[in-house]
Amino acid sequence: MATEETLVLVKPDGVARGLTGAILARIEAKGYALVDLRLVEPDRGRLEQHYAEHEGKPFYEPLLEFMMSGPSVAIRLAGNRVIEGFRSLAGATDPTTAAPGTIRGDLGRDWGLRVQQNLVHGSDSPESAARELDIWF
Numbered sequence: 001m002a003t004e005e006t007l008v009l010v011k012p013d014g015v016a017r018g019l020t021g022a023i024l025a026r027i028e029a030k031g032y033a034l035v036d037l038r039l040v041e042p043d044r045g046r047l048e049q050h051y052a053e054h055e056g057k058p059f060y061e062p063l064l065e066f067m068m069s070g071p072s073v074a075i076r077l078a079g080n081r082v083i084e085g086f087r088s089l090a091g092a093t094d095p096t097t098a099a100p101g102t103i104r105g106d107l108g109r110d111w112g113l114r115v116q117q118n119l120v121h122g123s124d125s126p127e128s129a130a131r132e133l134d135i136w137f
Ligand code: RTP
Pocket: 059, 063, 092, 093, 114, 115, 116, 117, 118, 120, 121, 122, 123, 124
């Protein structure tokens, strides 16, 4: 299989807590290649595109507000099976139950807020990755 690319975001909670370096260290230690990286303060339009699949869900508005609360670090990441591999590294969506050893399991928790603040995003399929990389880069 040809080398894949995925979009990773260190979300505003990760940047605000000073965890960007720790998260990048885990990605690099796993062996994936950083192809491009930028600090982005997304406007609402960019987030509406990114989260189009979640429009209408109860967490949609709080999610967009959270994502506009501060900058995210957008990363174009490459490697064989990197889409699946990064999702495995990130852990389950809910940081309370994400497995220890994962980014969300080790570094995240429930803060009692209206939306899961779970530190990172990773594309979930090759189609999502292509679409999301176009939105952020
Ligand atoms: P991501 O897209 O960020 O990599 O995470 P994911 O696939 O594990 O989660 P997804 O279902 O795509 O949801 C996108 C983001 O919405 C927030 N969320 N909050 N019930 C909730 O409070 C809730 N559910 C989802 C999370 O920030 C999640 O990452």
